[in-house]
Amino acid sequence: MSQVPNARVEAVYFSSAGGETAVSSCLSAPIAIECARTTTNDFCRSPTADTRHPKRQAENIVYAHPFSYHRAGSLLEASELLQQLGEEARLIAGGQSLIPLMKMRMVRPSALVDINFIPGLSEIRCSDGQLRFGALARHADIEESDAASSIPIVQDCAAGIADVQVRNQGTIGGSLAEADPSGDWGAVLLTLETSVRCSRPSGERTIALDDFFKDAYTTVLGHDELISEIIVKQPAKNSAGAYLAFKRSAPVYATASAAVQLTLGDSDTCKDVRIVLGCVGLTAIRAKEAEKTLREKKLEKKRIDSAVEAVRAAAEPQDDMRGSADYKRVLIAALVKRAIGIAARRARGEQVEAGHEYVGR
Amino acid sequence: MAKTTRVKNKRLKAAAGSGKSRATGAPKWVGQPIRRVEEDRLVRGKGIFVDDQKLTGMLHIRFVRSSYGHAKITRVDVTKAAALPGVVCTLTGAEVKGLVKPFIEIGPDVGQKIADYPMAVDKVVYQGEPVAAVVAENRMAAEDAAELVEVEYEPLPPVMTAEDALKEGSLVHPGMGTNRNWHGVFEYGDMEKAFKQADHVVHIDRLHFHRFSSTPLECNAMIAVWDSRSERIEYWSNNSFPSFAAQFLSPALGVRIDQILMKSFDIGGGFGIKITNYPYMALCALASRKAGDRPVKWTETRTEHMQASAHGNERTFLDTRVALDKNGVITAIDSRHVDDCGAYPRYEPLGCVIWAQVLPGSYRVRNIRIDMNQVVTNKCPVGPNRGYSRMQQLWFLERVLDICGHSLGIPTDEMRLRNYIRKNEMPYETPNGCVYDSGDYAGMLAMGKTLVGWDDWKRKQAAAREEGRWIGLGIGSTLDSGTNNFGQARIINAGAPFSGQSKAAIAKLDIYGEVVISMGSVPQGQGHETTAAQVVADVLGVSPGHVKVKPGFDTEQNAYTGHTGTYASQFAVTGLSAIHGAATKLRKEMSRLAAWALKAKEKDLEFGVGAQGPEVRDKRSKKSINYWALANIVNVNNAGMPEKLWDVTLNCRHVYHAPFQLPDVKKKFGNLTLTYAAQIHVAVVEVDRDTFQPKILAYACVDDCGRAINPRIVEGQVHGCTAHGIGAALMEDCAYDGDGNLLASTFSDYTPITAMNMPDLLYGHMESPSPFTFNGAKGMGEGGAAPVHTICAALQDALYSKGVIINDSHNTGDSIFLAVQRAGTGGFASSVRIEHRRAAGRSAR
Numbered sequence A: 001m002s003q004v005p006n007a008r009v010e011a012v013y014f015s016s017a018g019g020e021t022a023v024s025s026c027l028s029a030p031i032a033i034e035c036a037r038t039t040t041n042d043f044c045r046s047p048t049a050d051t052r053h054p055k056r057q058a059e060n061i062v063y064a065h066p067f068s069y070h071r072a073g074s075l076l077e078a079s080e081l082l083q084q085l086g087e088e089a090r091l092i093a094g095g096q097s098l099i100p101l102m103k104m105r106m107v108r109p110s111a112l113v114d115i116n117f118i119p120g121l122s123e124i125r126c127s128d129g130q131l132r133f134g135a136l137a138r139h140a141d142i143e144e145s146d147a148a149s150s151i152p153i154v155q156d157c158a159a160g161i162a163d164v165q166v167r168n169q170g171t172i173g174g175s176l177a178e179a180d181p182s183g184d185w186g187a188v189l190l191t192l193e194t195s196v197r198c199s200r201p202s203g204e205r206t207i208a209l210d211d212f213f214k215d216a217y218t219t220v221l222g223h224d225e226l227i228s229e230i231i232v233k234q235p236a237k238n239s240a241g242a243y244l245a246f247k248r249s250a251p252v253y254a255t256a257s258a259a260v261q262l263t264l265g266d267s268d269t270c271k272d273v274r275i276v277l278g279c280v281g282l283t284a285i286r287a288k289e290a291e292k293t294l295r296e297k298k299l300e301k302k303r304i305d306s307a308v309e310a311v312r313a314a315a316e317p318q319d320d321m322r323g324s325a326d327y328k329r330v331l332i333a334a335l336v337k338r339a340i341g342i343a344a345r346r347a348r349g350e351q352v353e354a355g356h357e358y359v360g361r
Numbered sequence B: 001m002a003k004t005t006r007v008k009n010k011r012l013k014a015a016a017g018s019g020k021s022r023a024t025g026a027p028k029w030v031g032q033p034i035r036r037v038e039e040d041r042l043v044r045g046k047g048i049f050v051d052d053q054k055l056t057g058m059l060h061i062r063f064v065r066s067s068y069g070h071a072k073i074t075r076v077d078v079t080k081a082a083a084l085p086g087v088v089c090t091l092t093g094a095e096v097k098g099l100v101k102p103f104i105e106i107g108p109d110v111g112q113k114i115a116d117y118p119m120a121v122d123k124v125v126y127q128g129e130p131v132a133a134v135v136a137e138n139r140m141a142a143e144d145a146a147e148l149v150e151v152e153y154e155p156l157p158p159v160m161t162a163e164d165a166l167k168e169g170s171l172v173h174p175g176m177g178t179n180r181n182w183h184g185v186f187e188y189g190d191m192e193k194a195f196k197q198a199d200h201v202v203h204i205d206r207l208h209f210h211r212f213s214s215t216p217l218e219c220n221a222m223i224a225v226w227d228s229r230s231e232r233i234e235y236w237s238n239n240s241f242p243s244f245a246a247q248f249l250s251p252a253l254g255v256r257i258d259q260i261l262m263k264s265f266d267i268g269g270g271f272g273i274k275i276t277n278y279p280y281m282a283l284c285a286l287a288s289r290k291a292g293d294r295p296v297k298w299t300e301t302r303t304e305h306m307q308a309s310a311h312g313n314e315r316t317f318l319d320t321r322v323a324l325d326k327n328g329v330i331t332a333i334d335s336r337h338v339d340d341c342g343a344y345p346r347y348e349p350l351g352c353v354i355w356a357q358v359l360p361g362s363y364r365v366r367n368i369r370i371d372m373n374q375v376v377t378n379k380c381p382v383g384p385n386r387g388y389s390r391m392q393q394l395w396f397l398e399r400v401l402d403i404c405g406h407s408l409g410i411p412t413d414e415m416r417l418r419n420y421i422r423k424n425e426m427p428y429e430t431p432n433g434c435v436y437d438s439g440d441y442a443g444m445l446a447m448g449k450t451l452v453g454w455d456d457w458k459r460k461q462a463a464a465r466e467e468g469r470w471i472g473l474g475i476g477s478t479l480d481s482g483t484n485n486f487g488q489a490r491i492i493n494a495g496a497p498f499s500g501q502s503k504a505a506i507a508k509l510d511i512y513g514e515v516v517i518s519m520g521s522v523p524q525g526q527g528h529e530t531t532a533a534q535v536v537a538d539v540l541g542v543s544p545g546h547v548k549v550k551p552g553f554d555t556e557q558n559a560y561t562g563h564t565g566t567y568a569s570q571f572a573v574t575g576l577s578a579i580h581g582a583a584t585k586l587r588k589e590m591s592r593l594a595a596w597a598l599k600a601k602e603k604d605l606e607f608g609v610g611a612q613g614p615e616v617r618d619k620r621s622k623k624s625i626n627y628w629a630l631a632n633i634v635n636v637n638n639a640g641m642p643e644k645l646w647d648v649t650l651n652c653r654h655v656y657h658a659p660f661q662l663p664d665v666k667k668k669f670g671n672l673t674l675t676y677a678a679q680i681h682v683a684v685v686e687v688d689r690d691t692f693q694p695k696i697l698a699y700a701c702v703d704d705c706g707r708a709i710n711p712r713i714v715e716g717q718v719h720g721c722t723a724h725g726i727g728a729a730l731m732e733d734c735a736y737d738g739d740g741n742l743l744a745s746t747f748s749d750y751t752p753i754t755a756m757n758m759p760d761l762l763y764g765h766m767e768s769p770s771p772f773t774f775n776g777a778k779g780m781g782e783g784g785a786a787p788v789h790t791i792c793a794a795l796q797d798a799l800y801s802k803g804v805i806i807n808d809s810h811n812t813g814d815s816i817f818l819a820v821q822r823a824g825t826g827g828f829a830s831s832v833r834i835e836h837r838r839a840a841g842r843s844a845r
């Protein structure tokens, strides 16, 4: 809240709703939903990088505004519920982004549509050179899946998101739908051929991830539209990546993160490369200039240095408690440089540990 | 050269004498690393915390808080909130003003002109200050209603730094007429002579110790019932110094102190920060009375805790001059310190003298002049925070040592050895009359260096430098002064009606022969139940399992004095002395009783455990009587008891008085604390050339707290203190922006340290028993923020050659990046200056 000059909590408090609907008591509802209004577990989250979005105004509150609870049995039913319940209704998956925001009353949905009970939505499958993640696949499930271990960059990402509690509960679909500028999945999956399968009553569509994010916290999804599956093309044998995120501590978003996927050609030339920067813009940023300096070139120090220079220029960070904009440019450049090195070694077949870095270690 | 001064303090001599005579017989349980008895309960979720308490008819209070750091309140309207179903009543500042007197102020003169009401009346002076409250049937209704309270403000220019405060442009409390709430000069020795004779003088413009806090897992919590029939206010709270809180609450609420009943339960951490939650206790009581005597509960949220509980003191050190001889021995220090206590002093300005407990740190320097100032600013009020007020002074001295060492080309370990107080100088009287009881700082440093592998790292460091890497080795020497003499408050305010230090305990043999110890201490994880049982077990010849210890404050059931609480590293001394005294009295009564019952002589009796449990035996006749039988005689079967035993109650209270005298207020001279535990940490830190992130490559902690009652607990405290300190040094910062907004009001921004950030700790322990305590123990819970000093020292070592001066206690990749950049453009030269006064060579190697 506080780093945003205009986002001071309003001097006069208003209530937006009448407040007569209470959460329905549903015995088997996911724990997260119970947390929203019935326990005192008050983990608070402050706004992430974006400063323009009015929804990011923290208030010092731990109980959500009253809302009604609905459980969907199928994708179609979820969409229909969203239509019936109107613009103020929201889907809930793992609740790891939504619940904290609700508890701080930074968002006040009038109704929640729970998709956790839709059958078959958390599967992780591998077929026809494609990896398919059900929208409800939890970060922890992905971390442990065989599918993920075949793509190192996916493993780097899944294993480092927040802490165990968040990884057990948070979903890949929710993460993409949330479109947090600091979300890890967005940055990582943009380095791969990724598409998002979406479903709504009028039919299905598959959207390339490159076209999916519109702005911070904003995607192309319609109000009644759900992510059902995330499809990733299995990279070629000579292709590998690395994801390096620098974090102050485990349960917070990264200060900056670098995702690099590199395809090696003969004699150490870079056949293809994708470089994506996380946390340093309103959405994850493809550093296309940096990619250009490496593509079809030999991976030499000089070239890498100029790619890193291009990365610095491509980043659009802002000052906040995680660091100054100037520093974040330095950091993102360092992370990309390291990620290129690790990706290249992995592409050559080496086993290299990588992932998240923390203050002090 | 430092002169060894002989300790003249009569009371200390007496204490030292009695300590020796009483410490006879090798203890069986004291000194053992037994498991904490409270662990099982706490780990299994069976602890009882305030929030677990649910009383019939209990209501919930919710505070509406200021979003501004400094603003006039132009309107508060609670009508909409009051109309919400479930709301029972509301409170506003104007109303509260009519119901209470402002809290007493410890400071003299201008300090007395502060009107500290528990709720903002006409203006708010820090972000998060309560401006209204809503009391409702449940927390949800209270939160919904709080949102409906309408408050309008007219912003005022906020005072956000100590230097700004001194400019007196905007005043936090206009009634004071100034922002400086305390000023005093602490001067000892002959400054003029020392500077005249100096071979080198080092000038340091500005050093800054940042604002951080403790982040107890459990935030503040309390329940208040103002019962108009019994005319009592009953509190269940996690305040960690309830007898102090009661002394503030009683005049404010206009009730006698015996009308205030305090109880505490398990507490999920405190670190001092919960001492000053009494303004909320006042508000909860008022709310309870207004709600028709119904219990009112407040459980603080984390953001409330970050914004409006208490932070640690921030301190700026200006215009420092250091005199050194040709060997790098510091002969004088002259400096101006400005402490920032936030919006209301509350426990302050005690911090303006408490640092003087460690005036020269671990060093022999005898000429010192500190011009001490404290200012109010538009930030959260401070409260005593682990290492309270001394860590700032120790950090300052450690920076002085390192900057001087580097400036003169003297290695930092050597610099310390040349300046440390020697083992054979103990007990050592400091220039201001404090008596360091015992210690071997050079020995501790040697142990720390061995643990970390200093010489090996020196070689690695040299090799790494060749590769252009930045590796630094750092030492942090700290003192954890424990058992404070409240008489030092007189140095702050000559009229302050408190001094000395005491603790009370009751040892009882209950009706069925149970040994029950009650004390009013307020443990928050320090293991009092365990160490108390160890001490009693040794006195009575039983095992700790036979001793039931009742911790927590309880006005009606447990023992207490006006000093009772958990603060100032003292339980091992004051608490255990009281318990030892009470248990000794009980043993004496049991002996008399047993001698009569067994027809034996007291000197022939021995205490132990027999077939029928704990018993007293006659060594001659081999007859014995067990505890049940003894208790039975006094409590339920006493018709046959001879009159000479009628004074035996088996319910023995003992008050321990620390051997203190009043300090000399004019000279600011006297013994301010009884014991001085020490911690010396050694770290190796590398600053990543690309990310500028500091990485801890090796970390060693050596502690000496005299006789350790329970080494396992001591080591746990060292780990906790180390984590807290590393967090403070690298991660945690209660930073504000210029408008008065706290930038770290959630854990996502404050980032308290987690296991992921911790290095492996190498641990070493030494024992220099205190001659002033019956058991040779010293308090040690605070730890003096050793890692803050140590990490700064290592960073200084890594970056001195780059021209960087580490002048802040908080360092991040970001700030290091900035510092390296600035150094490149000549920032260094302006902040530190060295005058070589004499021809004597600059190298003292």
Ligand SMILES: Cc1cc2nc3c(=O)[nH]c(=O)nc-3n(C[C@H](O)[C@H](O)[C@H](O)COP(=O)(O)OP(=O)(O)OC[C@H]3O[C@@H](n4cnc5c(N)ncnc54)[C@H](O)[C@@H]3O)c2cc1C
Pocket: A043, A090, A091, A092, A093, A094, A095, A096, A097, A098, A099, A100, A115, A135, A160, A161, A162, A163, A166, A169, A170, A171, A172, A173, A174, A175, A176, A177, A178, A180, A182, A183, A184, A185, A221, A225, A226, A227, A228, A251, A252, A253, A254
């Ligand atoms: C303490 C903490 C730290 C965290 N740190 C990180 C971190 O370092 N990196 C990181 O990437 N994330 C982090 N997260 C966020 C976490 O990864 C979330 O799990 C994720 O962002 C959202 O997934 P979810 O399933 O919890 O979604 P929810 O919170 O349930 O929903 C988020 C949003 O997505 C919408 N939504 C959910 N599912 C769908 C769907 N299938 N189709 C359409 N819309 C949908 C919801 O309506 C909502 O608007 C953190 C969270 C916490 C609480």
